[in-house]
Amino acid sequence: MNIILLGPPGAGKGTQAHKLVAEKGMVQLSTGDMLRAARSSGTSIGNQVAEIMDSGSLVTDEIVIGLIEEQLDAGVGSNGIIFDGFPRTLAQADALGALLKAKGKRLDAVIEMRIANDEELVQRVSGRFTCGNCGAVYHDQTKPTKVEGTCDQCGGTEFKRRPDDNAETMRTRLLAYYKDTSPLIGYYYAEGKLQTIDGLGEIDDVAARVSGALAAADA
Ligand code: ADP
Ligand code: ADP
Ligand code: ZN
Numbered sequence: 001m002n003i004i005l006l007g008p009p010g011a012g013k014g015t016q017a018h019k020l021v022a023e024k025g026m027v028q029l030s031t032g033d034m035l036r037a038a039r040s041s042g043t044s045i046g047n048q049v050a051e052i053m054d055s056g057s058l059v060t061d062e063i064v065i066g067l068i069e070e071q072l073d074a075g076v077g078s079n080g081i082i083f084d085g086f087p088r089t090l091a092q093a094d095a096l097g098a099l100l101k102a103k104g105k106r107l108d109a110v111i112e113m114r115i116a117n118d119e120e121l122v123q124r125v126s127g128r129f130t131c132g133n134c135g136a137v138y139h140d141q142t143k144p145t146k147v148e149g150t151c152d153q154c155g156g157t158e159f160k161r162r163p164d165d166n167a168e169t170m171r172t173r174l175l176a177y178y179k180d181t182s183p184l185i186g187y188y189y190a191e192g193k194l195q196t197i198d199g200l201g202e203i204d205d206v207a208a209r210v211s212g213a214l215a216a217a218d219a
Contacts, residue, residue: 003111010120010124029077045067
């Protein structure tokens with residue numbers, strides 16, 4: 001299945017995508033991760049977008065559509081693709097539809113992870129850190145590593161925090177979500193692809209809701 005995880009920053013998209021990759025062998029395509037990789041390797045795209053990302057605004061449609069197109073051209077995801085953090089605008093949604101069609105692929109479901117509580121989102125991103133080796137996602141309070149300083153997944157000992165994961169930048173990111181991305185909820189509802197789940201609660205409980213939504217879409 002090819003699915004989109006849709007939700008505001010901190011909703012738990014990356015966390016749930018990692019679980020689906022581990023359990024179902026799907027491939028996660030996160031434009032945020034691709035842009036951060038472009039930045040740290042100093043490519044021209046990376047240099048162009050660094051300031052925009054740090055401010056919390058969206059980078060141009062052209063850049064992110066190009067990144068996704070590259071992956072689809074490379075033929076990734078025969079066991080299914082999870083689009084995480086893409087599309088984020090109506091123009092990106094149209095472009096994704098056209099790209100998938102050109103590859104003979106379909107979009108099976110869009111899972112909206114709803115968290116109607118901005119304070120919860122701010123708390124989530126403020127405590128977020130990831131493994132520098134495998135990308136596993138943690139939280140200071142809600143999901144610490146089992147052994148302090150060691151990644152549960154790969155045993156790595158280096159962790160990263162994002163410069164944009166702070167309360168001030170979150171205001172801009174949330175505004176971008178409500179203004180530019182939330183119209184996609186109506187767009188995919190109209191296409192009959194939308195499944196909305198509650199994003200609050202234990203990570204495993206949310207995972208069960210994601211699985212339920214996938215099963216419903218597959219039926
Ligand atoms: P997104 O990709 O949507 O921005 P993440 O998956 O990175 O969200 O999660 C944001 C932060 O919240 C991370 O630190 C993660 O460990 C934590 N988190 C994810 N899901 C939950 C949950 N259900 N309850 C509490 N914290 C969570
Ligand atoms: P989160 O997991 O918190 O939702 P991401 O890692 O997906 O955040 O994105 C981080 C930043 O990268 C965004 O604030 C934005 O600047 C840029 N970005 C990522 N994906 C897109 C996209 N599809 N369109 C525009 N900008 C994007
Ligand atoms: Zn790791």
